[in-house]
Each structure stands twice: as structure tokens, then as C-alpha cells.
Amino acid sequence: MLLIGLTGSIATGKSTVSSLLSSPPYSLPIIDADVLAREVVEPGTKGYRAIVAHFGPSVLVPASDTMPEAGPTGKGRPLNRPALGRQVFGDEPTARKNRAVLNGIVHPAVRRAMFFAAARAYFAGHRAVVLDVPLLFEGRLDRFCGTVMVVAVRDPKVQMQRLRARDEHLTEEDAENRVKSQGDVRVKAARCQARGGRGRGVVVWNDHGREELAMEVQRAMSEIEAASPSWWSLALLLCPPAAVVIGTWNFWQNVRTNRYWAKREERERAKL
Ligand SMILES: CC(C)(COP(=O)(O)OP(=O)(O)OC[C@H]1O[C@@H](n2cnc3c(N)ncnc32)[C@H](O)[C@@H]1O)[C@@H](O)C(=O)NCCC(=O)NCCS
Numbered sequence: 001m002l003l004i005g006l007t008g009s010i011a012t013g014k015s016t017v018s019s020l021l022s023s024p025p026y027s028l029p030i031i032d033a034d035v036l037a038r039e040v041v042e043p044g045t046k047g048y049r050a051i052v053a054h055f056g057p058s059v060l061v062p063a064s065d066t067m068p069e070a071g072p073t074g075k076g077r078p079l080n081r082p083a084l085g086r087q088v089f090g091d092e093p094t095a096r097k098n099r100a101v102l103n104g105i106v107h108p109a110v111r112r113a114m115f116f117a118a119a120r121a122y123f124a125g126h127r128a129v130v131l132d133v134p135l136l137f138e139g140r141l142d143r144f145c146g147t148v149m150v151v152a153v154r155d156p157k158v159q160m161q162r163l164r165a166r167d168e169h170l171t172e173e174d175a176e177n178r179v180k181s182q183g184d185v186r187v188k189a190a191r192c193q194a195r196g197g198r199g200r201g202v203v204v205w206n207d208h209g210r211e212e213l214a215m216e217v218q219r220a221m222s223e224i225e226a227a228s229p230s231w232w233s234l235a236l237l238l239c240p241p242a243a244v245v246i247g248t249w250n251f252w253q254n255v256r257t258n259r260y261w262a263k264r265e266e267r268e269r270a271k272l
């Protein structure tokens, strides 16, 4: 089964591309890290308890006439996501530190949930599955993917306009902090291209309208399908040992690409 890692930066169009990929003619199953990241911090979960222990009750929805002190289910009041967001998004040291703590709580739980969802897709006989993960590179999940697809915009203004139009509740400062909390999408696009051709890394450019985006997705999927045709996926499905060998080989290739990328970044930094 081909793991397609779908990533980008905030408001560059990942969800829009993911809904195209889940519809005909592609009809691919999607494992959405943002959805899982919400599930693993629902009241009553280990993640929820760890967040409240670290950040305190100020990151919970306040108690009110409609919100009981112990929450609607008795397991605690839900997280006040914008309030928690204000503590973790941004460039200042405190925000960075808080983000690292939150990531340390949420990411391992998300990775576990993803592993089980991918295993279910494999046993259901799917030839490919999309891992929709905003922090694919940062969480080093790209190492497990046969293909990485980055949804990117060349013009940062387009990204900010789309973010402000979609999330009207965000102030300009909130929006800027969120953009700064994620790596530059053009760097992610370059890193994706560094994985090499033959469908290993494909960039979907999304500066224009939705029709152009659909065409970009079609082009990217043709490249992926040419490199990993259906008969190949079926052969791997029927022969699990071969799937393990190919998976290990892919993993090793990806580790080598990441080492090359880390050295390249080090050289760039040394030049500055
Ligand atoms: C801080 C939280 C509560 C804010 O929730 P809110 O509903 O307001 O925003 P949402 O989750 O939709 O995120 C908005 C944007 O920020 C990005 N983002 C979320 N978490 C992070 C993070 N830790 N680092 C960088 N970007 C992030 C998202 O991918 C998205 O593009 C939430 O983002 C969270 O729990 N983040 C930690 C978990 C995480 O890393 N999720 C990303 C996928 S695993």
C-alpha cells in the first residue's frame, strides 16, 4: 500500500486537495492528523489530562449557564482552542516552549492513532492511503511515506488572504503568529522536490483558482500513478513479505534524503 503524505502550511490548501483526493476519480481514504489531534485531547483522555495539568484551567471553555463545571459529559470542560492557540502559536521563546510541550503530549498519541488507521486501510485492501499531516516533515513522518505531496503557494500574500477570509475570528496578529508557527511552505516544496522524481515528491501549486488546482492535482496523481501502478500495489498486497522489504528500502531512501537535506540546510546557515 502506498502511503501518500499530504502536507503544506496553514491555509495553503491541504484540506481542499484532500477533499479532491477523497472524491472520484481518485477516491482515496484519508487519515487526517488534525481530526486525530482533536480526538486524542477530548475530555477524559490522557492527552486532555496532561494539557490541563500543564496549562491550567484557563485553556478550558469557561463554566457558564450552558457549560457545567464538569463539562457536558462529566469528564471535564472541553479545551478552549483559541485560548490554547494563543499560548502556543508565535515566535517568542515562551510560545515555542509551550508549543514543544503541547506537541510532546499530542504528537505521540496522533502517531499511534495513525498507525492503527493505516493498518486498517491496508487490511481493507486499499492500494493507497493519504496521510493528511500539516507537520509531516517536523514530525518526521515523511520517512514512512512512499510519496510526499506538498500543497504550496508561491505568493505569501495569497496564503494570508485565504487564512483571514476563512478564519474571520483571527486578528491580524493571531493570523501572522499562526503562519510563523509553521515552516515556510516554499522551503517545504523544495524539500519535497529533493526527494527526487518518479513520484517520490510532488508539489501541487495553489496560487490560482480551484479549476487550476484540480488540474494540478490531476498532474500530480498521474505522476504518482505512473511510478506506482495498480498492479504493483496489488502484488505487494498479495505478498506481505515483499511489502515489508520494499517498505524498509523506501524508509532507508527517505532517511538518506533527510540527511542530505539537513547537511544542505547546515551549509546554507553557515553561508549567512
Ligand atoms: C493549539 C490548538 C489547540 C489550536 O486549535 P485551533 O482549533 O484554534 O487551530 P487548528 O488546530 O485548526 O490549527 C490551525 C493551524 O495551525 C496548525 N498547527 C496546529 N498545531 C500546530 C503546532 N503544534 N505547530 C505548528 N502549527 C500547528 C494546524 O495545522 C493548522 O494549520 C491545536 O492546533 C493543537 O492542539 N495543536 C497541537 C496539535 C498539533 O500539532 N496538531 C497538528 C497536527 S498533528
Ligand SMILES: Nc1ncnc2c1ncn2[C@@H]1O[C@H](COP(=O)(O)OP(=O)(O)OP(=O)(O)O)[C@@H](O)[C@H]1O
Pocket (backbone or CB within 6 Å): 008, 009, 010, 011, 012, 013, 014, 015, 016, 017, 134, 162, 163, 165, 166, 206, 207, 208, 209, 210, 211, 213
Ligand atoms: N485555489 C483556491 N482558490 C480559492 N480559494 C481556495 C483555493 N484553495 C483553497 N482555498 C480556500 O482557502 C482556504 C484555505 O484552504 P484549506 O482549508 O484547504 O487550507 P489548509 O492548508 O487545509 O489549511 P489548515 O492548515 O489551516 O487546515 C479555504 O477557505 C479554502 O476554501
